[in-house]
Amino acid sequence: MTALIFLIFAGIAVFCGISLVVQTHPIASALSLIGVMGSLAVLYLQLGGEFIAMAQIIVYAGAIMVLFVFVIMLLNAGAETSTFQASSFVKYLGIVLLAAFLGLISFIIQATLPKTEGVVFGVFQGTTADVGRKLFTSYLLPFEVTSVLILIALVGAIVLARKEI
Amino acid sequence: MNFLIISLIKVALVAFVLLTTLAYLQWIERKVIAHVQLRVGPYRVGPHGLLQPLADVVKLITKEGLIPSHVNKLFYLMAPFVAVALALTSIAVIPFGPEIKIGPIDTWMQLTDLRIGILFVIAISSIGVYGVALGGWASNNKYSLLGGLRSSAQMISYELPLALAVAAPLLLANTLSFREMVNYQGGYWLGFIPRWNLFPEIIGFIVFIIASFAETNRVPFDLPEAENELVAGFHTEYSSMNFAAFFMAEYANMVTVTAVATLLFLGGWQPPFPAPYSDVVPIIIFALGGLVALYHGLNPARRMDRFTLPATALVFLGIAAIFGLSLFVPVLNAILMALFWFCGKILVLLFVFIWVRATLPRFRYDQLMRFAWIFLFPLAMLNLLVTSLIVALTTK
Numbered sequence: 001m002t003a004l005i006f007l008i009f010a011g012i013a014v015f016c017g018i019s020l021v022v023q024t025h026p027i028a029s030a031l032s033l034i035g036v037m038g039s040l041a042v043l044y045l046q047l048g049g050e051f052i053a054m055a056q057i058i059v060y061a062g063a064i065m066v067l068f069v070f071v072i073m074l075l076n077a078g079a080e081t082s083t084f085q086a087s088s089f090v091k092y093l094g095i096v097l098l099a100a101f102l103g104l105i106s107f108i109i110q111a112t113l114p115k116t117e118g119v120v121f122g123v124f125q126g127t128t129a130d131v132g133r134k135l136f137t138s139y140l141l142p143f144e145v146t147s148v149l150i151l152i153a154l155v156g157a158i159v160l161a162r163k164e165i
Numbered sequence: 166m167n168f169l170i171i172s173l174i175k176v177a178l179v180a181f182v183l184l185t186t187l188a189y190l191q192w193i194e195r196k197v198i199a200h201v202q203l204r205v206g207p208y209r210v211g212p213h214g215l216l217q218p219l220a221d222v223v224k225l226i227t228k229e230g231l232i233p234s235h236v237n238k239l240f241y242l243m244a245p246f247v248a249v250a251l252a253l254t255s256i257a258v259i260p261f262g263p264e265i266k267i268g269p270i271d272t273w274m275q276l277t278d279l280r281i282g283i284l285f286v287i288a289i290s291s292i293g294v295y296g297v298a299l300g301g302w303a304s305n306n307k308y309s310l311l312g313g314l315r316s317s318a319q320m321i322s323y324e325l326p327l328a329l330a331v332a333a334p335l336l337l338a339n340t341l342s343f344r345e346m347v348n349y350q351g352g353y354w355l356g357f358i359p360r361w362n363l364f365p366e367i368i369g370f371i372v373f374i375i376a377s378f379a380e381t382n383r384v385p386f387d388l389p390e391a392e393n394e395l396v397a398g399f400h401t402e403y404s405s406m407n408f409a410a411f412f413m414a415e416y417a418n419m420v421t422v423t424a425v426a427t428l429l430f431l432g433g434w435q436p437p438f439p440a441p442y443s444d445v446v447p448i449i450i451f452a453l454g455g456l457v458a459l460y461h462g463l464n465p466a467r468r469m470d471r472f473t474l475p476a477t478a479l480v481f482l483g484i485a486a487i488f489g490l491s492l493f494v495p496v497l498n499a500i501l502m503a504l505f506w507f508c509g510k511i512l513v514l515l516f517v518f519i520w521v522r523a524t525l526p527r528f529r530y531d532q533l534m535r536f537a538w539i540f541l542f543p544l545a546m547l548n549l550l551v552t553s554l555i556v557a558l559t560t561k
Contacts, residue, residue: 066291128281
């Protein structure tokens with residue numbers, strides 16, 4: 001059952017990921033990205049990371065992507081038009097290169113990753129309390145550094161957007 | 166297997182009741198606003214317009230679904246579906262009552278309990294904006310687009326105070342599950358003041374209610390569909406069932422936010438009085454309602470009142486009798502009391518929503534944004550800080 005759900009949502013994630021790249025319209029790409037994030041959230045949920053799953057949806061799908069979509073709509077960006085005219089030779093070469101690249105990647109992953117059993121779903125429970133405790137004890141420094149980073153980005157955006165006095 | 170059957174029954178029950186409520190909520194809204202403005206409201210279809218929702222549904226289904234030219238068809242048709250599907254999803258984690266035992270069956274009056282139920286509702290409501298934004302954009306109409314953009318900006322802005330207001334009672338109860346939240350609010354201070362989060366978190370409650378007006382696009386924050394500026398905003402180009410889907414989504418969102426407010430701040434199904442007294446309240450209310458209707462039926466002001474009001478009285482007295490009977494059947498009593506107090510609180514909050522719509526004018530757009538960022542957000546933040554300080558000092 002878990003394997004089936006995993007396959008379904010992993011499939012959706014990969015499909016949406018491909019669709020994100022292939023789509024010519026920015027809104028369609030953005031919606032595909034939301035699909036990727038939603039299916040990732042389901043995968044987190046299967047691993048037992050409830051809080052991470054919900055944070056994924058609230059932060060990425062609910063806040064960041066809404067801003068993306070908002071900006072795309074505001075600029076009223078039209079469909080992308082390709083100016084690049086590829087010859088058929090380049091296209092066939094691309095397919096061969098892509099296959100070689102994928103083979104190489106899968107070989108490296110096979111060779112370098114340790115031979116352990118795969119992740120078993122639902123073994124560990126990442127409750128909200130656990131995440132919070134880890135965040136404020138073991139990972140306090142990265143957490144605070146990240147918030148400073150976001151603050152810097154915020155100040156930078158305001159400085160850039162501000163009109164000259 | 167047993168679990169599956171019980172779940173299916175519960176899902177069917179909840180879906181049926183919810184959809185009927187949504188249809189009748191619109192009737193209630195029209196009636197209440199009409200009476201506030203000294204009109205009678207829907208009156209033609211059925212006694213006191215009671216069959217009006219049915220007529221509306223038939224009308225909307227049989228209407229032609231127009232698709233304007235030059236719209237992006239996929240997104241145009243997807244938007245209302247997204248809006249209504251997301252709006253109806255949240256009800257899955259809302260508990261309506263405590264654990265009940267009917268013979269061998271032992272179940273909760275809730276579809277499913279997540280340990281992170283509250284986060285789930287926030288997550289679903291945060292992606293609910295896509296329905297409105299997509300609908301506005303895909304309609305290929307500048308008014309719709311403006312409505313969609315306004316709605317995105319407004320919902321992102323008001324999500325912050327909403328989430329902060331929700332966080333404060335979570336700190337008090339130290340849980341993210343709706344069930345435990347309600348259990349935490351059981352009992353009474355000094356024997357008669359209910360231990361609801363409303364009293365320690367009154368600021369949080371007010372912030373939550375104000376922000377939820379904006380989240381559901383209701384007056385005074387209904388900028389996305391401001392009639393005098395944007396025709397009808399994001400759903401200008403929609404007709405037939407697509408339009409009805411947006412409408413349904415709005416009412417479903419209203420039910421969800423009022424249910425969440427009830428669960429977080431008003432103690433869910435916990436009655437406001439200790440048990441022996443609170444059990445009598447519904448009997449008194451329904452019996453009084455029945456007697457008033459009976460009196461007016463016997464002294465009819467209008468011709469048809471002679472028939473409609475005694476019938477209403479009969480229904481009310483029947484409900485009162487059922488509540489009275491339930492005093493002797495503990496199983497029935499547990500279900501009915503929980504439903505009565507939970508639905509009662511939700512209805513009171515829904516009435517406030519409608520009342521505000523009938524009373525207040527609309528905000529201007531810059532006022533809306535300033536209100537969120539300069540007043541509501543700092544207030545919610547302050548409330549959260551004070552609450553966490555108190556929690557940190559009182560717990561070891």
